[in-house]
Amino acid sequence: MTPRRRLALVIWGVVVVVLLALGIPRWVAYGYAEIGVWVAALSTLAIFSFLYQENAAYRLAEHLMLGTSIGFAIGATITDILRPNWWVPMVQGFETLLRSPGGSAEFWGAAGAIFFGVSAGVIGLLWYGLFHPKTLWLSRLVMGIVMGGGAGLAIKQQFVLNVPQVTASFKSPIVLNDVGGLDAAASINNTIFLVALLLTINFFFFSFDHSRRVAEWAQGLLDRFPVGLRWVPALVFMLFSGRFWLMLAFGVFFGNTVMTRLSVFIERVWYLVDTWARPLFSGVPPVGQ
Amino acid sequence: MIRLLARLDRLDRRWLYLTLVVAVAFPLFVDVKLPSRMGHEARGLYDAIERLDSKSIVLVHSDWDAGTLGELKGQFTAIIAHLFRNNIKFAVISAIPQGPAFSDEVVDRLAAKYGKKYLEDWVQLGYRIPTSNISQGIQSLSKDFRGTAPTEIRENRDIRTIPWMAKVSNCGDFDLLVSVSYAPYLEYIQFGYEVYGTPYVAGVCSISTTNMYPLMDAGQLKGMLVGARGGAEYEGIMGLPEYDAQMKAAERERKTRWSDLSYATKVIKSQSWAHLLLILGAIAGNIGAWARMKEEGKKGK
Numbered sequence: 001m002t003p004r005r006r007l008a009l010v011i012w013g014v015v016v017v018v019l020l021a022l023g024i025p026r027w028v029a030y031g032y033a034e035i036g037v038w039v040a041a042l043s044t045l046a047i048f049s050f051l052y053q054e055n056a057a058y059r060l061a062e063h064l065m066l067g068t069s070i071g072f073a074i075g076a077t078i079t080d081i082l083r084p085n086w087w088v089p090m091v092q093g094f095e096t097l098l099r100s101p102g103g104s105a106e107f108w109g110a111a112g113a114i115f116f117g118v119s120a121g122v123i124g125l126l127w128y129g130l131f132h133p134k135t136l137w138l139s140r141l142v143m144g145i146v147m148g149g150g151a152g153l154a155i156k157q158q159f160v161l162n163v164p165q166v167t168a169s170f171k172s173p174i175v176l177n178d179v180g181g182l183d184a185a186a187s188i189n190n191t192i193f194l195v196a197l198l199l200t201i202n203f204f205f206f207s208f209d210h211s212r213r214v215a216e217w218a219q220g221l222l223d224r225f226p227v228g229l230r231w232v233p234a235l236v237f238m239l240f241s242g243r244f245w246l247m248l249a250f251g252v253f254f255g256n257t258v259m260t261r262l263s264v265f266i267e268r269v270w271y272l273v274d275t276w277a278r279p280l281f282s283g284v285p286p287v288g289q
Numbered sequence: 290m291i292r293l294l295a296r297l298d299r300l301d302r303r304w305l306y307l308t309l310v311v312a313v314a315f316p317l318f319v320d321v322k323l324p325s326r327m328g329h330e331a332r333g334l335y336d337a338i339e340r341l342d343s344k345s346i347v348l349v350h351s352d353w354d355a356g357t358l359g360e361l362k363g364q365f366t367a368i369i370a371h372l373f374r375n376n377i378k379f380a381v382i383s384a385i386p387q388g389p390a391f392s393d394e395v396v397d398r399l400a401a402k403y404g405k406k407y408l409e410d411w412v413q414l415g416y417r418i419p420t421s422n423i424s425q426g427i428q429s430l431s432k433d434f435r436g437t438a439p440t441e442i443r444e445n446r447d448i449r450t451i452p453w454m455a456k457v458s459n460c461g462d463f464d465l466l467v468s469v470s471y472a473p474y475l476e477y478i479q480f481g482y483e484v485y486g487t488p489y490v491a492g493v494c495s496i497s498t499t500n501m502y503p504l505m506d507a508g509q510l511k512g513m514l515v516g517a518r519g520g521a522e523y524e525g526i527m528g529l530p531e532y533d534a535q536m537k538a539a540e541r542e543r544k545t546r547w548s549d550l551s552y553a554t555k556v557i558k559s560q561s562w563a564h565l566l567l568i569l570g571a572i573a574g575n576i577g578a579w580a581r582m583k584e585e586g587k588k589g590k
Contacts, residue, residue, distance in 0.1 A: 076386030168507035263359030
């Protein structure tokens, strides 16, 4: 064992002893509430240890997280969705069917509940056809239903969501205020919006090459007429400035991404400092006590 | 000097991580006041709730958990505080299994603050929309609310037996649809706003906001809270930071845990320090890269 590794082991040993000395009295005093805080804090530290280097503690915490979240999701889906929305109405349907007179409204209502319940169960089970080559075709049936439904929703979404946005983009570059004067701020905003909109749309006009050569070719066409003006710089600007607006938007996306990622990090650091470490030294009870 | 600066380019990134930890933990120990002003996005959401009266009912879709708590807990807290303050009844629903556990903790604490009671002023409908199929789930909820969320989850009571929920059969029976989630659920616009005309507002993570502005422009999204910033703006208007400061002092004397009803206000302080550090890091990194190139150029000669 190298001296450096020996030193690291000694340091880790001291850290573990100190943590146990601080933790055991609190585990005894506060029970599961405190143990829960410790599990969360140590799991967070294990995940953060990846920032130093890949290690076994990180992998353990990663697998624990995946296992618990999947297990929890399966349990919650059964108790909160399948049971109240599928199983209970179907069972109630059978009970009602047996006690109600045939042909009555109650009878047909119960028959409908059973029909929908059994159909949903059978169609849902077709997904499991994926697991054997001979039954693979069964899963394609249910996949077709899901894809058809998804495509229908997507088409509707195009009309319902996107069309109002297109109409809302028809803004006037001149905005008047309530007393009939010019609203300068709104007018400038709308003008910038319109310029950005047109130039960005122009950038996605792929019918011709976006290069200076094209601008010069266009200038060549113009030169056949006695206009006498040089349009090349303006055309080049138009061809390329769409990219400027797109880069501006990507910058905003990136800034917002950093903000979201930082918030996740901040919450975890706070948990470690405020919920786990600070009570150890200040003697306050854990959260929930 | 150039050699010294060039070392910035070779700085081990783990030092940056350590500095970041110190920067984000700093506001926990030193309280720095930062000015906050409500933006037009948050104002839209605030006004949408202000327009409601005490007979109104609101559907609050709460899909935040440990992964999004940093940005969304503050938003959710401020929205619920606003609903309670204005005596507006609401139902909470979720499309993630762990959603109800997170939302319950906040609503219970606020219910105690405002003297509100479960079933009389609010209900928890639980995890009713399957995570894997949110589009169809919200569509189903919008058209057949009772079929999708037949009972509340604490006492397992049929929602038809709760007087103020008895009339709800689809999304049109709500006066406002609110979601607090990673990204807005456009299905509420598609099946709630466009079909029944029920206005929709959303609290979302910053990462999802950029492409939501056209929806606000078109009036499809009436208001939006943008990450921790939106939450902090709303908390400020609701007076939650002041309430928190009072609670903190009182509870510290009693040596108990203090409340955190102004979570976003605190997050935004840490975020400001972290942003400052990142800007300094970017400048230092560029200086380092420039110095290294200059140093290598000298060696080349």
